[in-house]
Amino acid sequence: MKKFTFTIALCSLFFSSCAQDHGPKIQDELGPKYIYETVVDGIDIPWGMTFLSATEMLVTEKSGILYYVLDGVKSEISGLPEIYVRGQGGLLDVTIAPDFETSKVIFFTASSSDGEAAGGHTALYRAELEGTSLQNLKQLYKGEGNTKKGQHWGSRISFDAEGHLYFSIGDRGNREVNPQDTTRDGGKIYRLNQDGSIPTDNPFYYEKGSKQAIYSYGHRNPQGMLTHPETGAIWVHEHGPRGGDEINVIGAGKNYGWPTITYGINYSGTPITSDTDLPGLEQPLYYWLPSIAPSGMAFSTSDNYPNWKGNLLVGSLKFEYLERLVITDNEVKERHKVLEGVGRIRNIKQGPYGSLYLGVEGKGILKIIPQPPLN
Amino acid sequence: MKYLLSIYCIGVFSFLGYMQQEKPLKQSILDGEEIYQDFCLQCHLDNGKGVENAFPPLAKSDYLQNNIEASIRGIKYGLRGEITVNGNTYNGVMVNQGLDEEEVADVMNYILNSWGNKAENQITVAQVLEVQKQ
Numbered sequence: 001m002k003k004f005t006f007t008i009a010l011c012s013l014f015f016s017s018c019a020q021d022h023g024p025k026i027q028d029e030l031g032p033k034y035i036y037e038t039v040v041d042g043i044d045i046p047w048g049m050t051f052l053s054a055t056e057m058l059v060t061e062k063s064g065i066l067y068y069v070l071d072g073v074k075s076e077i078s079g080l081p082e083i084y085v086r087g088q089g090g091l092l093d094v095t096i097a098p099d100f101e102t103s104k105v106i107f108f109t110a111s112s113s114d115g116e117a118a119g120g121h122t123a124l125y126r127a128e129l130e131g132t133s134l135q136n137l138k139q140l141y142k143g144e145g146n147t148k149k150g151q152h153w154g155s156r157i158s159f160d161a162e163g164h165l166y167f168s169i170g171d172r173g174n175r176e177v178n179p180q181d182t183t184r185d186g187g188k189i190y191r192l193n194q195d196g197s198i199p200t201d202n203p204f205y206y207e208k209g210s211k212q213a214i215y216s217y218g219h220r221n222p223q224g225m226l227t228h229p230e231t232g233a234i235w236v237h238e239h240g241p242r243g244g245d246e247i248n249v250i251g252a253g254k255n256y257g258w259p260t261i262t263y264g265i266n267y268s269g270t271p272i273t274s275d276t277d278l279p280g281l282e283q284p285l286y287y288w289l290p291s292i293a294p295s296g297m298a299f300s301t302s303d304n305y306p307n308w309k310g311n312l313l314v315g316s317l318k319f320e321y322l323e324r325l326v327i328t329d330n331e332v333k334e335r336h337k338v339l340e341g342v343g344r345i346r347n348i349k350q351g352p353y354g355s356l357y358l359g360v361e362g363k364g365i366l367k368i369i370p371q372p373p374l375n
Numbered sequence: 376m377k378y379l380l381s382i383y384c385i386g387v388f389s390f391l392g393y394m395q396q397e398k399p400l401k402q403s404i405l406d407g408e409e410i411y412q413d414f415c416l417q418c419h420l421d422n423g424k425g426v427e428n429a430f431p432p433l434a435k436s437d438y439l440q441n442n443i444e445a446s447i448r449g450i451k452y453g454l455r456g457e458i459t460v461n462g463n464t465y466n467g468v469m470v471n472q473g474l475d476e477e478e479v480a481d482v483m484n485y486i487l488n489s490w491g492n493k494a495e496n497q498i499t500v501a502q503v504l505e506v507q508k509q
Binding site: 044045062063084085086087089149150151173267268269320361362 | 413414416417420421429453455467468470471472473474
């Protein structure tokens, strides 16, 4: 019995040492105060948003509604494909094409049950926006291997300087099978041309059996993506299990390790792997322990928020605040807690005039305003 | 020949009858656990205790025990607005998870018979079918 108790004590010591907090300690925000103003209301889960102009935006509601918003007034856009709303899936990210002003092209990701097998997978669509309707809708990509699992659909969309489109699909609740296998969809970042064709310089383009659209693999559930405003690199954040949320800078053909290496453990508290670092597998730029459930990120590049210039802002779905990360030389130096208690943040974007906008569950779209406001 | 035909008919009808029969409670709870792990655990947690001020508990929840129909409706169609659970007020949104009737019945049976909860009656698929959006 004594031996048994001792083993338990040893085990808990082992796990507690594994579960030590990581990174700089989070601080309360000092300096100017910030408040928010609701600019669009009445949305349960505002998943994706994109700005068409200073007064117009598109917002997705996860349950399957795409809104056109003009001066805060929303209208439903018609012409969406059928959306398979299940678990964490539904209508996900939306973004405009880099040449939207002339082409009127938008891209969005959604859960789709297309195909023979029951269940669904994440799909990427392209359409032209005409007023409040979608024209020439085209499915550019759909993950194969439908499943009724509710988890890990991703998904976010971004572009590089040459106009390639990147989007994410999560591991679809099958971590042992999908993320490490480049012949399967799920747990990947994909790279396409805007017409849906696959760039021939993709890393697995000539690799037999592999999905040619894959750009990187070994991801769990990437729900944040942006193009770095200075380097142009694609940054992605993903949800870890219990612990081990990550920010990764995406490189061609790279393996980000899930679930071979992770800083997290199962929700139940049991280990997934004892490895956090192995040769050939990428280390994250940053990882959170404990998890904050990162849900969208944006760099603040304007002068609207005096202390925030160049900082990365990341939503915390779990702790219901915005986290401000001061990053120098690809290292997180400071962490600050902003807008504590704002609600479950789903997304953050910088708008045309440098203001920051949040998508918050049950609230809608909120604009962050420094207090006192700048002129 | 007649004999064979009647055997065949009995076989077919008993199979149809079997198909319509409710699955045993034990099986429903097992299937419900899988649904729970997949769709519910992230908010209501492994121990059914939820998260203070954010996600109400299911374990020993007076709301769940006393509002079976509303709970089924919440899972089937989503639940929003203020509810009081074990003396605490919650004002959140639980969105519809896209479960079919059988899955709703299974997960109800699981949460009604876990973490010290004990239900008198099994939730049936027919019962879930009857619950309408309000």
